[in-house]
Structure formats: structure tokens, C-alpha cells
Amino acid sequence: MKAILVLEDGTVFEGKSLGAPGRTYGEVVFNTGMTGYQEILTDPSYAGQIVSLTYPLIGNYGINIDDFESRRVQVEGFVVREAESVPSNWRAKSSLHSFLKDRRIVGIEGVDTRALTRALRVRGVMMGAISTEESPEQVMQRLKKAPAYASKDLNRVVTTEKPYVWPPYTSSLPDLAAVNNSEPELPLIDPTHRIALLDCGVKYNIIRSLSALGCEVTVFPCTASTSEILSKDPDGIMLSPGPGDPATLGYVVETVKGLIGKKPIMGVCLGNQILGCAFGSSTFKLKFGHRGSNHPVKDLASGRVYITSQNHGYAVDPDGLKDGMEVAYINLNDGTVEGLRHRELPIFSIQYHPEASPGPSDSSYFFKEFVAKLPAR
Template structure:
């Protein structure tokens, strides 16, 4: 069965349908990772987006129970050059097609993903819709042009209730803006006593949990759409050590007086080089974000830029000059991707221990 991807600029791609038969629309983005498709499609940061994978063969090692980054994938669609029909791996339990069907996610294969990626790189992310061949192109284009992208993605993917992952070490409150499981795993590996709380938890509620440290997680969408998080961070700065990742990084910047803006097509992949300014060290990192902290705006704050992107010079790391707080735009927990920056979790633990002294 054929299916079409219609973009807001009128471009149409026709390919083979797989996954769910449902029609869905969303912001069309691309990820350049060669592996890790299961972690990518289950990353809450992709909420309401249609994800294009640039590597040509996807699904060849199947789907297993261990590599999910969330319980319920939140993407609105998946586009690949070729979806493997018969996966082969000792951990494989089902195919990519089966997973998409079970989670009501439409898939499209057989299109020129290189052409689509170049289109996004040239014009920026575009709204698109995966729909049947019967859909009227002009009507869909008009609908997409008038469509406003959702601004409540964080509320959609964040936990609704607090929960505990007990440990014997430092108590860390993980604020869930759309947290990947990898962040929780890294804290558990360090024997942290982790309390996961919803995105709209107040500073007062968090302080009542008597945390030793606070982790601000990754998440989807525009950081200015999460005023609850900004207010919460402002109420906690200087009181408890803080570490922000991805959206958490952007929210820390906004809470400190900096500004953010949307990137043309974002950073999504597992081989993005980042330079640490203090040492000149380069780390290859996993990234997934569409917004960035504006460099000029940092000059008017008590923040200091610690890391920059080697590719385009954008801000990749910050630390507070007065308080025990730092953040990075990339993913030190990887999942998927290299673990070059995993030591940042150890730096966070060291900050907690220093603050206790």
C-alpha cells in the first residue's frame, strides 16, 4: 500500500506505507545517527514530530525490551529509505513495523530521504502530513500552512505523578520535562536515591523533598513554553546543586536571564563534536534539539559559556558564576550515541559532595 508525505511548501513524497494506517501531521525533522533507531523513536524529545532517519536501512536488528527510552513513544511518524522486514539479532523480539502498529505510529519507506533531508537543511524544518493517496494535496497544504504546531509537548510526555527510584546515596530530584530513561539509569548506577517529579512541580515542593541535587531533564519543544520550569529553577538556584541536560540547559539559561532561539534545522544525531573551552578537549556527543541559547544574551547574565559546538559555534554548555549549577545542550547519557561526556554525571555527584561540605 502506498502513502504520501505532503509538506507545507507543496512538496510531495510517495512511498510504501508501514506501521499504523492512521494519518498524522507534525514537524518533519531528520536524525543522522547510523544506529539507535529504537532509542530515537522512543525519545520523548521527539514528541509530535515526524522523524526522518538518514541512514538507509532501518530495523535490521529489530526491537528489544531493553533499549526503550520511554514507555510510550511520542513521535507522530517515521520516515526511512528501507525498513527491514526480517530483523536478525539475538536480542530482537519484534520488527519495527510491529512496534509502530502497536503504538499507532505511521511509517513511510522507499522515498528519497537524502532529498528530503537536503530540503530541510535548505529551508528549515517543515510541517508535514503522512496521509493516504486519496488525500487532496492542495487541501492538505492549505491545512498545514494554517496549522499551529503544538506547544504543550512537555505536559504531554512528563510524568503525571511523582515516583521514587530508591538508592542509598545522594538524593537527586529529577524534574521530568520528558526525561529519557538513560538519565535515570546513570543516576541509579551512581547509587542515587532518585525522586522523579512532574515538570510543573514548584520549588517549594521540591525543597520539601530535601534533595542533595536537582537534575533538569531533556524534553520536547520550545523552552519558553515551559514557564513553570523557569519559575521553579529561579526558586532553587543557589539552594541546591543543579545539572541541566538539553531542554533543562535551555531552561536554566532562561531562568538566569539569557534568551533562546530556534535553529534552522536543529541538531539531531550521535556524532556532534563539542569543545570544552577550558581544556580544548573535544567530545563526540549525542544531540536532539531544535532550539539554542543565544550567545550574546549570556553576556548579560551570571552565566559562563563552558562548551561550544565545533560545527556551528552554538552554545553547548553553561555554568553559573555564583551558584553550584551547570548544564549542557547535548546528552551525556547518550542512548543512543557515544559516552564521551558521561563523566559529567560524576562531576554532578562531586558538586553535591562539595556543597555538603
């Protein structure tokens, strides 16, 4: 079945239907990672976006049951040059196509994704739509009426409905019943620390990483209030990544402001932007964002450079920071802020992904550093 991808500037890419037939729209972005499509598809930070991968051969190792970063496929649409129909990997349980079809995700294959990347690099990210049932003109009409990216609160869509507890030393998902019903059962093992995680679109590997260090993680919806979070008396606060424009998240910034000085705080990705805003700064949109597994970040204290996994479309403005918050990490490619650190308080954040999944795990030490800042129980 034929499919088309239309960008809001009128550019049309023709291809074949991948996954479910139908129509979809979202902000079109590209990721340069050569592996990790399953993690990308299920990363809540891609909510509202159509993701195109620059690596041309996608689906080679199929879909497995371990590499989910959330319960759902989060992307609005998926664009690849060539989708492998028969996967080859010992963990593969499904092909990319049948997985996307089962989850009713509209995708397109056969697109010259390098040409698409070049278009986005030059003209910046823009809205776009995939369709298997409309003409390019019809898609353009639909695009003109479609709301802009982040015009709705994507974080409220992807966050957990109710708080839930992820026990220590657990790598698999908590019981679904425990999430939806009543209070979860007490874990069998005593945690080393209790962490409250404010979920604006968390990736499971952040929770897994903390759990592996012995922490019990209570995940709160992004709408939770300061007092709700503090009522559980956590040892530390983790601010999750998430989709959308951080400038629209005033309510989360206010919640976080109430936590400053009370508990150690670590922020990841959107969490970095939220902390930046809580310390007086603001964010701005990058032309085509940073999405991939190869972004060099410099630790300004040691001079050492780390290769990092990134997925963000906004950056913190370094100029507005106040009250002791400083830039600690910068991106080597464009000099943008990649992390903040407070001069006195145990508060720090990074714009990239210490949890990897996908991408290098060079920065996983941040979780240990955070846990080391927590008071002993």
C-alpha cells in the same frame, strides 16, 4: 499500501505505509545517527515531530525490550528509506514495522530521505504530514489548518502525571503501580544521594545513569513548584531534556529560579535552555537543528573535543547571560552554545546528551561530576 509525506511548502514524497495506516502531522526533522532508532522513537523530545532518518537501512536489529527511553513511542510519525522486515539480533523481539503498527504510529518507507534532508537543510525544518488515505491536495488543506509546532505545551503531555521514585542501582523501569498509585515503597538499598528530577520529557537513561551511581531519583512533573521539590530535601536537582519551544516554558523557568543557590543543579538539553533563561538569556530556533550522534563539542576550558549525541532545535543566546553564568562548551560546526557553567555556584548544564542512548557515551562523566558536587549524606 501507498503513503505520502507532504511538507508545508508543497513538496510531496511518495512511499509505502510503515507501521499503522492513517494520518499524522508534525514538525519534520532529520537525524543523522546510523544506529539507535528505538531510542529515537521513544525519546520524549521528539514529541510533536515527524522524524526522518538519513541512514537508509532501518530496522536491521529489530526492537528489543531494553532500549526504551520512555514508556511510549513519542514521535508523531516516522520516515525511512528502507525498513527491514526480518530483524537479526539476539535481543530482537519484534520488527520495526509490527512494533510501530502495535503502537499505532503512522510511518512511511521508500522515501528518498537524502532528498528530504537536503530540502530541510536548505529551507529549514517545517511542518509536514504523512497519510495513507488522502490525496496530496487533501493533506495540504489539512496542513494549512494544523497548529504550528509547540503551539501546545508538549511538556505537559510527556511529563509524568505524578511524582515517582526510581531506586538506586536499578536499570529497569519502576513498577507501574507505584507510579500511578500512592506513595512508592521505600527502596531496599540506602542511596548515596537523593536527586529531584524535573521531568519535562526525561529519557530513562538519565535516571539509569544517576541510579547506577547510587542515587535515588524522585521524578517530578514539570508543573511541580519550587516548594514541592524542596520539601523532599533533595541533595541536587536534575533538569531533564524535553520537546517544545523553551520560550513558552516561563513557569518552569520560574520554578528553577527558586532553586538557584539552594541546591546543586545540572541541566541536560532543554534543561540547559531553561537554566540559560533563568540566568537572563533567551533562546532562538536553529534552521534545521542538531540531531545525530556525531556532533563535535569543544570544552572551552581544556580545549578537548568530544563527539556528542544531540537532539535540539533551539540554542541559548550567549549574549544575555548574567549573574555569573558563562558559556563553557560550544559546537565546533556552527559555534552555538553547547553548555553553561556558573562561576561560583555548583550549577552547570549541557545542551547535548551525556546519557547517550543513542550515541556516544563520551560525555557520561558529567553524571559523576554532578554527583561529586552533592553534599554527602
